[in-house]
Amino acid sequence: MANCNRKNLYATQNMADEYVNFYNSDLLRNESDKLNSYYCGLHRGWHVGHQKLPSQMSKSERINRLLDAGL
Numbered sequence: 001m002a003n004c005n006r007k008n009l010y011a012t013q014n015m016a017d018e019y020v021n022f023y024n025s026d027l028l029r030n031e032s033d034k035l036n037s038y039y040c041g042l043h044r045g046w047h048v049g050h051q052k053l054p055s056q057m058s059k060s061e062r063i064n065r066l067l068d069a070g071l
């Protein structure tokens with residue numbers, strides 16, 4: 001979550017999820033292109049981002065995610 005300064009910030013998870021649901025409800029949307037919401041401690045709000053399965057991540061992405069989770 002280091003590069004979230006330019007991401008939209010939502011005050012509540014509900015607001016973020018509203019956008020997530022709108023985006024994911026597109027029938028043409030690929031499974032691997034779906035969004036999810038997550039809390040950002042840096043901005044004290046919610047961001048929306050692409051969810052990635054660990055198997056789809058590069059090694060460095062997996063490490064970054066572990067580092068994020070530990071902070």
Ligand SMILES: [Zn+2]
Nearest residue numbers: 004040042043
């Ligand atoms: Zn943030």
